Amino acid sequence: MRRNPLTLVGARPEPSFQVTFDGAPLDVLPGQTIAAALWSDGITSWRSTRVEGRPRGVFCGIGVCFDCLVTVNGVPNQRACLVPPKPGDEITTQRGDGHGAV
Amino acid sequence: MDLQSEGCDLAIIGAGMTGAACAWYAARAGGRVAVLDRGAVAGGTTGAGEGNLLVSDKEPGPELDLALLSTRLWRGLAEEPWFVAASAEYEAKGGLVVASRPDGLAALEAFAEGQRRAGVEAESVSASGLAELEPHLSPELAGGVYYPQDAQVQPARAAALLIRDAQRQGARLHTRTTVTALIRGSDGRRVEGVVTDRGTLRASWVLNAAGTWGGEIARLADVHLPVLPRRGFVLVTEPLPRLIRHKVYAADYVADVASSSAALQSSAVVEGTAAGPVLIGASRERVGFDRTFSLEVARLLAKQAIELFPALSQVKVMRSYLGFRPYMPDHLPAIGPDPRAPGLLHACGHEGAGIGLAPATGHLLAQVLTGKTPDLDLSPFRPERFEDGAGA
Amino acid sequence: MAQYELAVVGAGPAGIAAALTAADAGVRVVLLDSAPEAGGQFYRQTARQLHARRPQRLYHAWPAWERLRDRLAAHRSSGLITFLADRHVWLVEPGFAVHALIGPEQQRSETVTADALVLATGGYERVLPFPGWTLPGVLTAGGAQAMLKAGLVLPGRRAVVAGTGPLLLPVAAGLAAAGADVAGLYDSADPRAFAKHASALIRNPEKLVEGAGYAAHLARHGVRIRFRHTIVRAHGSERLEAVTVARPDGSQHRIECDTLAVSHGMLPHVEIAQTLGAALTDVGTVAVDDEQLTDIPRLWAAGEATGIGGATLSLAEGEIAGRSAAARLRGTSPPPNLKAQRTRRRLRAFAEVTETAYAPPPASVWTAHVDDETVLCRCEEVTAGSVREAVSELGATDLRTVKLLTRAGMGWCQGRICGPGVAGVAGCPQTPAHTPFARPVPLGVLAETISITEGTPS
Numbered sequence: 007m008r009r010n011p012l013t014l015v016g017a018r019p020e021p022s023f024q025v026t027f028d029g030a031p032l033d034v035l036p037g038q039t040i041a042a043a044l045w046s047d048g049i050t051s052w053r054s055t056r057v058e059g060r061p062r063g064v065f066c067g068i069g070v071c072f073d074c075l076v077t078v079n080g081v082p083n084q085r086a087c088l089v090p091p092k093p094g095d096e097i098t099t100q101r102g103d104g105h106g107a108v
Numbered sequence: 109m110d111l112q113s114e115g116c117d118l119a120i121i122g123a124g125m126t127g128a129a130c131a132w133y134a135a136r137a138g139g140r141v142a143v144l145d146r147g148a149v150a151g152g153t154t155g156a157g158e159g160n161l162l163v164s165d166k167e168p169g170p171e172l173d174l175a176l177l178s179t180r181l182w183r184g185l186a187e188e189p190w191f192v193a194a195s196a197e198y199e200a201k202g203g204l205v206v207a208s209r210p211d212g213l214a215a216l217e218a219f220a221e222g223q224r225r226a227g228v229e230a231e232s233v234s235a236s237g238l239a240e241l242e243p244h245l246s247p248e249l250a251g252g253v254y255y256p257q258d259a260q261v262q263p264a265r266a267a268a269l270l271i272r273d274a275q276r277q278g279a280r281l282h283t284r285t286t287v288t289a290l291i292r293g294s295d296g297r298r299v300e301g302v303v304t305d306r307g308t309l310r311a312s313w314v315l316n317a318a319g320t321w322g323g324e325i326a327r328l329a330d331v332h333l334p335v336l337p338r339r340g341f342v343l344v345t346e347p348l349p350r351l352i353r354h355k356v357y358a359a360d361y362v363a364d365v366a367s368s369s370a371a372l373q374s375s376a377v378v379e380g381t382a383a384g385p386v387l388i389g390a391s392r393e394r395v396g397f398d399r400t401f402s403l404e405v406a407r408l409l410a411k412q413a414i415e416l417f418p419a420l421s422q423v424k425v426m427r428s429y430l431g432f433r434p435y436m437p438d439h440l441p442a443i444g445p446d447p448r449a450p451g452l453l454h455a456c457g458h459e460g461a462g463i464g465l466a467p468a469t470g471h472l473l474a475q476v477l478t479g480k481t482p483d484l485d486l487s488p489f490r491p492e493r494f495e496d497g498a499g500a
Numbered sequence: 501m502a503q504y505e506l507a508v509v510g511a512g513p514a515g516i517a518a519a520l521t522a523a524d525a526g527v528r529v530v531l532l533d534s535a536p537e538a539g540g541q542f543y544r545q546t547a548r549q550l551h552a553r554r555p556q557r558l559y560h561a562w563p564a565w566e567r568l569r570d571r572l573a574a575h576r577s578s579g580l581i582t583f584l585a586d587r588h589v590w591l592v593e594p595g596f597a598v599h600a601l602i603g604p605e606q607q608r609s610e611t612v613t614a615d616a617l618v619l620a621t622g623g624y625e626r627v628l629p630f631p632g633w634t635l636p637g638v639l640t641a642g643g644a645q646a647m648l649k650a651g652l653v654l655p656g657r658r659a660v661v662a663g664t665g666p667l668l669l670p671v672a673a674g675l676a677a678a679g680a681d682v683a684g685l686y687d688s689a690d691p692r693a694f695a696k697h698a699s700a701l702i703r704n705p706e707k708l709v710e711g712a713g714y715a716a717h718l719a720r721h722g723v724r725i726r727f728r729h730t731i732v733r734a735h736g737s738e739r740l741e742a743v744t745v746a747r748p749d750g751s752q753h754r755i756e757c758d759t760l761a762v763s764h765g766m767l768p769h770v771e772i773a774q775t776l777g778a779a780l781t782d783v784g785t786v787a788v789d790d791e792q793l794t795d796i797p798r799l800w801a802a803g804e805a806t807g808i809g810g811a812t813l814s815l816a817e818g819e820i821a822g823r824s825a826a827a828r829l830r831g832t833s834p835p836p837n838l839k840a841q842r843t844r845r846r847l848r849a850f851a852e853v854t855e856t857a858y859a860p861p862p863a864s865v866w867t868a869h870v871d872d873e874t875v876l877c878r879c880e881e882v883t884a885g886s887v888r889e890a891v892s893e894l895g896a897t898d899l900r901t902v903k904l905l906t907r908a909g910m911g912w913c914q915g916r917i918c919g920p921g922v923a924g925v926a927g928c929p930q931t932p933a934h935t936p937f938a939r940p941v942p943l944g945v946l947a948e949t950i951s952i953t954e955g956t957p958s
Binding site: 123147148149150151155264265268269271272281283284343344345346347383385388400401403406407410411413414420421422423424425426427428 | 591593607775777880890893894895896897898900901904905907910911912914935936937940941942943944946947948
């Protein structure tokens with residue numbers, strides 16, 4: 007089997023739980039951040055920018071750049087690289103400033 | 109060494125909004141203009157304000173007359189093709205002054221009535237009318253007055269655009285050039301140009317548009333101009349959709365502006381910007397040029413903003429900046445030639461109204477320089493008024 | 501009366517060392533960090549719930565970490581160190597009151613007070629912009645490593661590691677070990693620069709061994725390493741599909757990949773120090789003396805914030821700061837700590853060599869690849885064209901004015917990421933922005949905060 011990060015460190019993760027991303031189910035290993043869970047599913051962008059509508063995902067990976075902003079349960083501007091999801095969380099692609107139209 | 113070997117008609121010290129407007133009007137009138145700044149364009153208070161173009165906060169008198177003229181001129185500038193194309197976030201959004209209690213509302217109404225007689229458009233707004241104008245405003249307010257003539261602009265960008273257009277009319281810009289002395293005539297009083305760290309520049313007229321540092325420039329001519337710094341903080345939020353449609357502020361803001369107290373004065377001024385963030389002011393303190401951040405002031409601004417717009421409670425503040433308004437003891441700027449130093453003009457001391465008052469200042473000075481009668485009587489703004497004891 | 505004698509902001513190597521050393525001397529310490537666990541970036545922990553049985557596979561200094569972790573646990577049990585995790589410090593007031601937002605939600609704030617403060621705020625990566633750098637799939641080398649260590653995930657299948665700096669080797673090795681196909685490591689540095697400073701390498705043999713270890717590891721995985729190669733462009737429409745790398749002779753070649761881990765060195769986090777009024781050096785780090793004291797009384801700083809130099813240097817500096825703080829709090833001078841001081845001297849010298857050898861290409865070189873459409877400020881999407889216009893036509897002569905005229909640096913990250921890029925393209929010095937909040941703060945939190953001058957903290 008090709009090496010992967012879990013096998014490299016001999017991880018024995020706890021059972022995964024589900025959240026949704028744009029309505030579709032997403033498996034999350036406890037302890038992973040939203041960004042890590044999305045990456046595991048091959049998803050690398052979850053936001054479109056305010057001016058040009060361009061896709062963004064993780065850039066600095068440590069909470070400094072604010073590129074990885076995503077909306078969780080309707081609350082926008084959560085840094086996906088820092089926030090661990092909880093079972094049942096509804097994660098959605100964030101558009102622009104994340105606050106929707108008024 | 110000469111900065112410009114041919115000299116110029118008007119050397120303007122200060123590339124902030126006032127200097128920029130003066131350059132633009134003078135260049136348009138055919139003058140050969142040079143603008144000098146020890147830093148960059150908008151390096152002083154212009155880069156630290158909110159972009160208020162207000163008539164609403166001024167009581168009847170010379171400053172209000174200046175503001176009424178200026179606000180008209182701003183509308184004209186905002187329609188110039190070079191201004192429109194480059195976007196300085198000009199919005200003729202109007203201002204809404206709100207009172208939390210009936211007695212405050214009555215005082216506001218009385219104030220507005222006086223302003224109306226002076227030519228200001230002011231519409232009374234009931235408590236329910238407030239909700240229509242600003243859906244997110246606190247429902248606990250007693251009412252307010254709406255001023256359609258108030259507007260907003262991004263000051264640094266607007267100043268830069270004015271200077272660029274003045275340059276198209278032949279004006280020259282010398283940034284990173286510090287004026288160290290003035291060239292004096294043989295009588296020892298006449299001002300004939302400037303000495304800088306990059307050379308000298310002969311000029312028929314020298315204009316002190318150095319804002320909060322205007323007193324230092326005046327000293328170079330051995331004249332006294334009592335400009336003092338009045339510190340203000342602004343909080344800047346995360347980018348938001350258009351929650352707040354007008355410039356909204358609490359009625360006690362006017363009292364703060366008019367106050368001579370050195371202690372902290374603060375009342376809410378809240379507005380959205382075209383770029384997205386909401387700007388929250390406004391505090392006033394006379395603490396010299398102290399650049400230390402004050403959590404106490406930030407807390408007060410936050411509290412006052414939330415009192416007006418409860419929904420702001422969840423909104424994040426990304427940064428705060430401070431600036432030093434150029435404050436004059438009688439709250440009127442100095443505009444015009446200085447009889448104590450022939451050849452020297454002043455255009456500084458606009459306190460928190462500099463952005464709004466800049467076009468009128470520039471326009472009137474251009475009239476003076478071309479020998480026309482200025483559209484407004486400039487005697488309330490005469491720079492020497494503090495010495496004859498009549499300025500109060 | 502302050503709640504603690506000493507507050508330490510940042511629980512990376514420097515912060516942990518400072519806290520442990522002070523606690524060893526009996527000082528009551530509060531240690532704060534934004535992460536759920538101590539360790540900072542260098543000792544970033546795999547999430548507990550992933551139960552990694554062989555965590556050392558992702559760390560080369562695991563035994564050193566274990567020793568620190570155990571000492572920290574002991575001091576926490578004894579009560580001398582209070583460790584507050586998930587605390588995002590947004591402001592420190594003089595005297596000192598440390599205001600921190602709690603948890604990833606960051607909706608509430610807590611204030612702790614202390615008589616003295618050690619700032620161990622660490623550093624973050626510098627990335628010089630290039631066309632396409634905003635595509636998903638392009639990320640910092642350290643970010644790829646952080647996500648791998650903490651979440652045991654890879655950014656994609658086929659990675660290129662590029663830029664310059666000592667971080668590239670361990671990142672490439674980590675990605676390869678974790679199963680990524682690392683197409684190549686392209687460092688713009690010139691190895692001949694190292695030969696010039698061979699004596700520094702000899703004095704720091706562990707660095708040679710470390711570097712050689714990574715290189716051997718990469719060789720085993722068939723990863724090519726190329727020096728004097730520069731990343732020039734990232735290609736893709738909605739995500740990264742390929743990169744173009746320039747060879748020393750100027751010719752270019754294209755490499756298909758879905759991940760680009762890029763880094764051009766590190767920058768210090770200095771906002772908290774700045775707001776407190778501490779002097780910075782002319783390279784933008786917090787200025788400290790031999791005891792790691794700043795010019796503000798009872799304020800120390802240690803680690804990357806005082807100069808980028810790696811974990812071992814941070815440990816030495818943290819130890820010196822902790823020892824000094826403990827002594828000064830008791831009104832005495834710190835005893836000499838020759839070992840830590842020697843380590844610091846040696847590693848600072850090595851850091852200077854590294855800095856020179858791994859200096860990014862000069863602005864005149866890298867900005868040549870930056871076309872007007874390239875986004876420089878990622879947050880506000882300000883292009884190089886706007887920045888160039890501000891300088892050439894609108895009278896901008898410094899970074900502050902460029903920011904005012906273009907909005908570059910006004911977004912969420914407050915110029916941390918775009919500072920070097922904008923300064924390079926504008927041709928002006930990179931002056932640190934002064935925000936003064938180290939983190940975005942909800943207005944409601946700000947409205948409730950009580951200033952230290954008003955008495956009891958909330």
